[in-house]
Amino acid sequence: MENPEIARMLAETADLMEIAGEDPFRIRSYRNAAAAIENHPERIVDILRDPSRDVTAIPGIGKGLAAALREIAERGSFARRDEMLAKYPPTALELLRIPGVGPKTVRALWEHFRVSTIEDLARLCEEHRIRELRGMGARTEQKILEGIAHYRQVAGRFLLNHAAAVAAELAPLVNGTPAGSLRRGKETVGDLDILSTDPGAIGRFLAHPSVHEVLAHGETKASARFGAEGLQVDVRVIPPESFGAALQYFTGSRQHNVALRQRALKMGFTLNEYGLFTVEGQRRVAGDTEEGVYEALGLAWIPPELRENHGEIEAAERRALPALIEERDIRGDLHMHTRESDGRATLEEMAEAARQRGYAYIAITDHSKALAMANGLDEKRAVAFAAEVRRFNASGRGIEVLSGLECDILRDGRLDLAEDALLELDFVVASVHSYMNLEPAEMTARLLRALESPAVKALGHPTGRVLLHRDAYAYEFETVAKEAARRGVWLEINASPERLDLHAALIRRARELGCRFVISTDAHHPKHLANMRYGVQMARRGWLTASDVVNTMEPGALRAALRRQA
DNA sequence: GCCGTTTTCGGCCCGACTGTTTTCAGTCG
Numbered sequence: 242m243e244n245p246e247i248a249r250m251l252a253e254t255a256d257l258m259e260i261a262g263e264d265p266f267r268i269r270s271y272r273n274a275a276a277a278i279e280n281h282p283e284r285i286v287d288i289l290r291d292p293s294r295d296v297t298a299i300p301g302i303g304k305g306l307a308a309a310l311r312e313i314a315e316r317g318s319f320a321r322r323d324e325m326l327a328k329y330p331p332t333a334l335e336l337l338r339i340p341g342v343g344p345k346t347v348r349a350l351w352e353h354f355r356v357s358t359i360e361d362l363a364r365l366c367e368e369h370r371i372r373e374l375r376g377m378g379a380r381t382e383q384k385i386l387e388g389i390a391h392y393r394q395v396a397g398r399f400l401l402n403h404a405a406a407v408a409a410e411l412a413p414l415v416n417g418t419p420a421g422s423l424r425r426g427k428e429t430v431g432d433l434d435i436l437s438t439d440p441g442a443i444g445r446f447l448a449h450p451s452v453h454e455v456l457a458h459g460e461t462k463a464s465a466r467f468g469a470e471g472l473q474v475d476v477r478v479i480p481p482e483s484f485g486a487a488l489q490y491f492t493g494s495r496q497h498n499v500a501l502r503q504r505a506l507k508m509g510f511t512l513n514e515y516g517l518f519t520v521e522g523q524r525r526v527a528g529d530t531e532e533g534v535y536e537a538l539g540l541a542w543i544p545p546e547l548r549e550n551h552g553e554i555e556a557a558e559r560r561a562l563p564a565l566i567e568e569r570d571i572r573g574d575l576h577m578h579t580r581e582s583d584g585r586a587t588l589e590e591m592a593e594a595a596r597q598r599g600y601a602y603i604a605i606t607d608h609s610k611a612l613a614m615a616n617g618l619d620e621k622r623a624v625a626f627a628a629e630v631r632r633f634n635a636s637g638r639g640i641e642v643l644s645g646l647e648c649d650i651l652r653d654g655r656l657d658l659a660e661d662a663l664l665e666l667d668f669v670v671a672s673v674h675s676y677m678n679l680e681p682a683e684m685t686a687r688l689l690r691a692l693e694s695p696a697v698k699a700l701g702h703p704t705g706r707v708l709l710h711r712d713a714y715a716y717e718f719e720t721v722a723k724e725a726a727r728r729g730v731w732l733e734i735n736a737s738p739e740r741l742d743l744h745a746a747l748i749r750r751a752r753e754l755g756c757r758f759v760i761s762t763d764a765h766h767p768k769h770l771a772n773m774r775y776g777v778q779m780a781r782r783g784w785l786t787a788s789d790v791v792n793t794m795e796p797g798a799l800r801a802a803l804r805r806q807a
Numbered sequence: 808g809c810c811g812t813t814t815t816c817g818g819c820c821c822g823a824c825t826g827t828t829t830t831c832a833g834t835c836g
Contacts, residue, residue: 266819270808303809341825343834376827384826613821614836674836675823 242286246469247313248279250322251306256334257325259344260351270306277301280585280766286314333357339388340710349374363389395709397431399472401775402738404430407467407474411435414449415442415476420491424545426778428708428741432473434491438481446476483515485530490514496550497543504538504554512538546781549745563786568777570787572795573602574770576647576670576701576733576761581626582607583615584765588633588642594767596640601796604645604668605630609657611649612674618646620662627665641796643667647701652676654690656697663696668803670733670761672701677714684716692724698806699759700725702735702742710739718747719754726755729806731791734760734783736776737769748783759791 255271277299278285288294289311296307312319329351336347336359350356353374356365365371366382366389401423408419417437422430435446443463447455456473457464464475479487490498490513505512509520516528517537527533532542540557544565547553556562577591578584584591588605595603607626608617618626627644634642645668649657656663656671663669671691679687691697703721704713725732732751735742740763743751748758760776762769780790787793791802 264808267808269819273809301809305808341834345833376832378827380826612836616820678824 242314242317244278244281244285247285247310248275249469250313250318251275251278251309253331253334254319254322254325256337256344257329258321260329260333260337260348261325262344262348270301270303273301274306276585280768285310289314330357335359336362339385339392341384341388359389359392395429398429398709399431399470400708400738401426401428401430401741401778402772403470404433404472407433407472408435410451411446411449411467411474411476415439415446417442417476418488420488421493424492425494425548426546426775426782428738428744428779430472432475433467435474435476436479436484436487436491437476438479438484440478442476442478446474480515481529482525483528485532485534486512486516486528487514489531489534492545492548494549497548497553500550500554501538508538510537544781546778547784549782563784565781566777566785566787566790566793568774570790570793571600571760571773571777573600573604573792573799574762574764574773575604575643575645575668575699575759575792576606576735577603577764577770578607578647579605581605581622582612582617586767588629589638590767591764591770592633592638592640592642594770596638598770598773600640602641602643602799604643606645606647606668606670608674609646609648611651611657617649617657620658623658623662624665627667630667645669647672648697649674650687650691652679652687654687656691656694660694660696663694666696668698669696670699670701670759671697673705673714677705677711679714681715681717684714685720688716688721689724692721692728692730695806697730698803699731699733701733701761702740702763703732704742704744704747706742706744707739708741713742719750722747722751722754722756726751726757729757731759732756734758734776734780734790735763736760736772736774736779737763738772738775741775741779743779743783745779745782748780748785752783752785752789757791758785758789761792 251271252275255268258268281299288296296302296310297304309319309321333347333351336342350362354365356362363386366386369382371377371382372379404423408423412419412435415435415437416439417435419433419435421434423433446452447458447463447465451468452465454466462475462477464473467474502512505517510517510526511520517526517534518524519526527537535542540554541560541562543553543557543562574595579586579588579591591605592603608615610617610619623646630642630644644666646666648663648669648671650671650673651657706713732743734748758780760780762772764770791799794802
């Protein structure tokens with residue numbers, strides 16, 4: 242059993258215990274243990290198997306949880322979990338994912354109505370029976386229905402990093418290439434397409450232990466759900482002479498392909514997943530490589546991230562596609578957290594992980610005090626932290642650390658910390674974490690006011706969206722982007738797979754308005770630094786080149802740019 | 808449940824909003 246699976250088991254048990262109304266501190270222990278295990282570099286089952294090792298050496302694992310872990314390793318579950326599952330059906334966990342529905346509501350639904358599925362809950366709301374519960378009224382029924390609608394809208398879609406992880410496991414197994422929205426770097430993925438020319442691909446795919454619920458199984462295509470999360474994966478076997486055409490076809494997008502096929506017809510060709518053929522005589526013109534298909538259509542090869550029919554075909558015809566930024570252009574990461582607030586590693590550990598990635602610099606940007614739940618820094622701690630960073634840099638560790646802060650933007654647009662303290666720091670990214678449903682005009686004014694401070698160098702996760710969970714907050718993006726450009730405040734492209742904020746369309750628009758960008762992972766753990774690839778992909782989808790992105794600069798140039806901003 | 812003791816108990820981040828209440832419970836971050 243792998244660590245993420247163990248972690249999920251503990252977290253689900255914690256959710257069920259919360260529904261049961263058990264001691265909140267005990268529940269937190271389960272959640273802490275789940276987080277510790279999820280992020281642990283070694284397999285927990287290996288540690289358990291080794292008599293010279295002690296699993297309680299992991300912070301957050303004590304005697305009780307160690308016993309539970311041994312039980313999980315032995316039989317795939319543990320007593321507390323079994324007990325909880327005897328009390329509440331597993332479908333109750335899904336109800337918790339509806340915005341506005343929490344553990345107390347789930348418990349009341351089960352005790353009063355024996356309801357634990359989304360379908361039944363929706364019916365109760367429609368029949369106005371929720372109001373039979375104490376403290377619930379018509380407005381609550383309406384809110385729950387809205388929450389269910391939102392949940393259904395995002396159900397069945399997966400975050401980019403999840404699809405990428407599945408692809409990384411399956412593609413080598415089937416000698417395949419991932420296509421589809423994953424290859425285009427779209428922020429969420431509905432299903433995963435993998436193309437292969439290996440006739441044995443389908444057999445090996447279906448034999449994988451995490452493959453279940455086979456939806457289709459033929460000579461050239463198999464379709465199945467993968468893993469506990471159930472991402473649908475399609476594996477297709479393609480004749481080698483058609484591989485390029487198939488890769489093009491299955492990468493999409495649909496709009497891009499439609500435009501490409503129209504172009505082919507005008508040129509006397511017909512394009513499908515098997516190749517590019519002459520209309521007269523069906524003679525094969527291209528198909529073994531993607532480059533060949535585009536070339537035969539008079540186009541430069543188009544990077545997958547641009548294939549949305551948003552002008553890329555015209556640019557490819559003029560040979561005027563931008564030289565898109567690449568991950569290797571990135572020289573540092575300017576947004577990350579440590580244990581000082583809600584991160585899980587130390588300054589030293591984050592810096593070392595960044596150095597191993599080949600970065601020249603990072604900024605440590607812990608939260609500010611308004612985020613009390615994250616143990617955010619006040620002025621005194623922020624200034625002390627800057628001194629600590631100076632000491633670190635003086636010790637010569639092969640990477641330059643900038644002292645920074647992710648400073649909360651308060652409701653009225655003021656910054657959470659006093660300006661003189663902020664000006665002691667090298668890099669301040671200002672972010673909204675509260676009051677996210679203000680009226681658009683008020684939110685716009687709030688952001689404009691935050692941009693006024695000379696201490697603010699960047700605007701963090703500028704729209705506040707959380708993928709599959711929460712929409713962007715409403716404000717006049719154009720107005721704010723223009724002001725950011727005028728003041729030289731950079732817009733963050735937050736590379737966390739849960740956010741990917743800004744998205745492509747806004748990046749492109751902001752660039753037209755003169756903005757510059759910083760791509761940042763918002764890492765809370767060393768392993769999150771690897772999420773940079775998703776931010777770069779989002780920047781590519783926004784047509785950015787390396788010169789649009791400030792953290793492609795060498796350290797000296799970046800320092801100079803930061804001074805100019807002040 | 809874990810942890811760190813002032814070492815076997817007591818503390819463990821908390822403030823604000825919403826919808827329902829008439830003093831508060833539930834949810835969220």
